Amino acid sequence: MNRFSRLLDGLAKTRRAIADGLRAALAGRRVLDPEALERLEETLIAADIGVETTTHLLSALRDRLGSSETTEESAAAVLADEIERILTAAERRPAATGGARPLVTMVVGVNGVGKTTTIGKLAARHAAAGRTVVVAAADTFRAAAGEQLAVWADRSDAQIVGGAPGGDPAAVAYDALSAAVARGADVLIVDTAGRLHTRSNLMAELQKIRRVLAGRMPGAPHETLLVLDANTGQNAIEQARQFDRSLGLSGVFLAKLDGTARGGIVVAIAKELGLPVLFVGTGEGVADVEEFAPRAFARALVGLPEDGAGARPAA
Ligand code: GDP
Numbered sequence: 253m254n255r256f257s258r259l260l261d262g263l264a265k266t267r268r269a270i271a272d273g274l275r276a277a278l279a280g281r282r283v284l285d286p287e288a289l290e291r292l293e294e295t296l297i298a299a300d301i302g303v304e305t306t307t308h309l310l311s312a313l314r315d316r317l318g319s320s321e322t323t324e325e326s327a328a329a330v331l332a333d334e335i336e337r338i339l340t341a342a343e344r345r346p347a348a349t350g351g352a353r354p355l356v357t358m359v360v361g362v363n364g365v366g367k368t369t370t371i372g373k374l375a376a377r378h379a380a381a382g383r384t385v386v387v388a389a390a391d392t393f394r395a396a397a398g399e400q401l402a403v404w405a406d407r408s409d410a411q412i413v414g415g416a417p418g419g420d421p422a423a424v425a426y427d428a429l430s431a432a433v434a435r436g437a438d439v440l441i442v443d444t445a446g447r448l449h450t451r452s453n454l455m456a457e458l459q460k461i462r463r464v465l466a467g468r469m470p471g472a473p474h475e476t477l478l479v480l481d482a483n484t485g486q487n488a489i490e491q492a493r494q495f496d497r498s499l500g501l502s503g504v505f506l507a508k509l510d511g512t513a514r515g516g517i518v519v520a521i522a523k524e525l526g527l528p529v530l531f532v533g534t535g536e537g538v539a540d541v542e543e544f545a546p547r548a549f550a551r552a553l554v555g556l557p558e559d560g561a562g563a564r565p566a567a
Contacts, residue, residue: 259542262534263552266515269299271555274324282321284313299513300485302520309334328554335519335553339546342522344503354432354440356465356472360458360495361479363446366507366533368397370479371443372404373533373541379408383438388428389414390421390461391445401443407538421445421457422464429468442473455498462499475502482512492525507533515553
């Protein structure tokens with residue numbers, strides 16, 4: 253299966269909802285009248301594109317299509333174009349890492365979003381590209397987290413550095429970075445805790461990990477990636493806002509895009525927070541990950557076929 257058809261597959265439920273909504277909005281009409289726009293508004297909000305973004309998209313439709321004859325395709329093309337613009341505008345330039353070795357990525361997110369699986373996928377991608385990987389199991393509170401991580405790490409030949417249960421997560425991160433440097437590893441991925449009930453403590457703990465990493469290697473962590481569960485809808489926006497405020501994120505890994513009809517959340521994250529989605533998770537397997545491409549995503553989201561333009565080379 254090629255990358256676009258995997259993305260289509262992952263987005264199937266969201267696409268169906270939006271395509272059905274467009275069809276219903278235009279049913280028996282030749283133009284997008286106020287009632288049609290209202291129906292479309294409901295569809296887009298239900299797909300978790302967000303109120304602000306939906307308002308923007310509807311006014312773009314009004315401006316660009318006016319009272320001219322409208323088909324599902326022409327309306328979808330305008331939506332895809334506007335969505336692509338929003339997604340592209342949110343792309344943050346990657347931090348200048350100066351070819352840092354190891355490249356240090358800190359992975360954050362609340363428990364259950366798919367963080368451990370995501371780290372497994374990222375480690376496997378690096379390993380497939382011939383890079384050596386060390387994983388820091390810095391969630392010392394969940395005994396199972398370290399074990400689960402070890403299984404994933406094993407599958408991609410990554411080395412894992414853990415600590416005693418209940419130990420200091422920042423110390424684990426420090427040790428793992430020292431080990432990665434000593435071994436000449438290309439990449440260090442730092443898993444972190446994500447318990448929800450003590451959020452201010454959690455943020456303080458994550459900030460401490462950042463400080464300790466930076467103290468051991470200036471410039472580290474080079475990336476801070478937030479994992480979000482696509483099923484959580486608007487709640488994901490709130491999580492992203494809090495983590496970004498406390499840690500300054502590089503971008504989002506949106507897990508579980510398959511199986512949700514709320515894939516529009518990607519657009520809301522870009523528009524409301526200016527945060528880029530860098531990867532999407534499209535299944536439970538280690539290979540079920542796609543590098544995010546704004547144009548392909550925008551077209552897939554509204555049910556248009558791939559056009560090849562603007563595609564990024566496969567990484
Ligand atoms: P953590 O608590 O955040 O570390 O979450 P886990 O990595 O343990 O994942 C929680 C559940 O989500 C597991 O059942 C995973 O298989 C599942 N999961 C993770 N990523 C994806 C994804 O992209 N798609 C699907 N369908 N399931 C996923």
